[in-house]
Amino acid sequence: MxxxxxxxxxxxxxxxxxxxxxxxxxxxxxxxxxxxxxxxxxxxxxxxxxxxxxxxxxxxxxxxxxxxxxxxxxxGEPSAKLDVLVPQLAEVLEGGHKALVFSQFTSFLAILKARLVAERMPYEYLDGRTRDRAARVNRFQGDPACRLFLVSLKAGGLGLNLTAAEYVFLLDPWWNPAVEAQAIDRTHRIGQARPVFAYRLIARxxxxxxxxxxxxxxxxxxxxxxxxxxxxxxxxxxxxxxxxxxxxxxxxxxxx
Incomplete structure (x- = not known):
């Protein structure tokens, strides 16, 4: 039940x-x-x-x-946030879990994508220009090999069911708590059977x-x-x- x-x-x-x-x-x-x-x-x-x-x-x-x-x-220069994020993602994947990564800046997600390719960490991606949203969501939800989903915060705040994820990383916080909550709620909702962990990365x-x-x-x-x-x-x-x-x-x- x-x-x-x-x-x-x-x-x-x-x-x-x-x-x-x-x-x-x-x-x-x-x-x-x-x-x-x-x-x-x-x-x-x-x-x-x-x-x-x-x-x-x-x-x-x-x-x-x-x-x-x-x-x-x-x-190609260092980023404090990516230097924190990538090891965290590696740990999540090694534990057999799935994670969502949100950013307001698609240019930041593009840099992250290159880093993930270099680290041989497969991912799925969605922003406001993505047309095959359902196919990408279905792949993330159903493919055990696809365990990372990078999402533009504006594009992914509503209408997505991503309950396969247990971890959420917000790379650059949206100061309106309702928008952040909508992002986290993509996985923390009815149908999710496991606890959800959400992390906001803030540059000190x-x-x-x-x-x-x-x-x-x-x-x-x-x-x-x-x-x-x-x-x-x-x-x-x-x-x-x-x-x-x-x-x-x-x-x-x-x-x-």
Whole structure:
């Protein structure tokens, strides 16, 4: 008899430390935007700087994921998140389990695909342009040899039944909990007989941590930053922007 209730669900945040090269790139970018954006806001006001603010936050989020998202010539450089993710995936596969990997950036998934090919780790893939969605889902659900499914977060948030997976990895968090929950619910739903483990990868001392901090106070603003909603960003203050562009305290790791 099939239970009408989903099994246990465990969620955990994994903090990833940027290596020297990625940290230098991120810090250089952050300092550039801190210098140029805050000055522009002081001169012209936030109302006339929203496009530049959105661009800066997007670039910083990309830098927190992989240098190759900013410059294709850097796709071969290290990424803290991939260096954490790939061994985790290998462990999941060695245990005979299946996993879903979500990202908002299809370019990040493309870099991951190349890494998986090099590691000889078979996978299935789906984004907003995928036409044969059902065939790919069926392969993942039914083929024991296909144990990884890479999914664009926007494309895979709704309408997919992926209960063959027990593990979910969110490479770049979507700050709206409802969207993240929809992704995790692709496997954590009625029909799933095993516990589900979901992991959010956060780059330490980056804008990702700052948005999480901001989210506690201004949920709508945090959502707007990620969805690039210029209208909702009307609630952004100079203090919020200064927090997002602040450097970590060299001693305690807190923003300054």
């Amino acid at each position: 099939t239970s009408s209730r989903a099994p246990a669900r465990t969620e955990q945040t994994i903090h990833c430390e940027l290596d020297t090269t990625q940290r230098a790139l991120y810090d250089e970018l952050r300092e550039h935007y801190r210098r140029t954006l805050l000055g522009r806001v002081d001169r012209e006001g936030l109302g006339r700087s929203k496009i530049q603010v959105l661009e800066a936050l997007l670039r910083l989020r990309q830098a927190a994921c992989h240098p190759g998202l900013l410059d294709r010539a850097r796709v 001392n980056t804008v990702e941590e700052k948005v999480l901090e901001l989210q506690q106070r201004k949920r709508a603003l945090a959502d707007a930053i990620i969805t690039a909603d210029e209208g909702l960003l009307r609630t952004l203050t100079r203090e919020d922007l200064e927090l997002l562009l602040s450097a970590p305290d060299p001693v305690g790791g807190r923003s300054r």
